[in-house]
Amino acid sequence: MSTDSFRLPLCVPLNTQQTEDGLRQLQGWHWDREHGSIAKTWVFDRFTTAAEFFAQLAVLAEQQDHHPEVTSAYTRMQVRLWTHDVQGISSRDFALAHALDALVAAVFSNRLSTQDTP
Numbered sequence: 159m160s161t162d163s164f165r166l167p168l169c170v171p172l173n174t175q176q177t178e179d180g181l182r183q184l185q186g187w188h189w190d191r192e193h194g195s196i197a198k199t200w201v202f203d204r205f206t207t208a209a210e211f212f213a214q215l216a217v218l219a220e221q222q223d224h225h226p227e228v229t230s231a232y233t234r235m236q237v238r239l240w241t242h243d244v245q246g247i248s249s250r251d252f253a254l255a256h257a258l259d260a261l262v263a264a265v266f267s268n269r270l271s272t273q274d275t276p
């Protein structure tokens with residue numbers, strides 16, 4: 159049997175309508191059309207909290223075998239999601255976006271910055 163079938167992407171790129179619908183189910187995420195990603199920024203109370211968030215994000219990313227681009231600047235963490243395998247945004251990006259929001263709600267909600275906005 160050919161091994162090629164195992165390399166077929168498990169998902170397809172979402173179209174404009176599907177991406178906009180997906181974003182409506184989320185809060186604080188936006189579509190960066192130029193970059194071709196969905197993105198969200200969190201600002202935490204301390205640098206060490208942001209670092210802890212990154213560590214837990216890494217666990218989720220590994221579980222989902224889906225890896226974001228993360229930009230860290232002191233207490234600010236920007237997460238960008240897109241699917242390299244399909245060169246677009248897919249359901250895998252939305253699955254991880256929901257998981258990250260759930261993580262922040264469950265673990266970090268009282269350690270977000272009250273001084274700063276994303």
Ligand SMILES: C[C@H](O)[C@H](O)[C@H]1CNC2=NC(N)=NC(=O)C2=N1
Pocket residue numbers: 223224225226239240241242243244
């Ligand atoms: C083989 C492995 O499953 C793929 O390379 C995964 C890994 N992590 C990934 N992460 C992201 N963001 N997009 C992908 O297409 C992707 N593909």
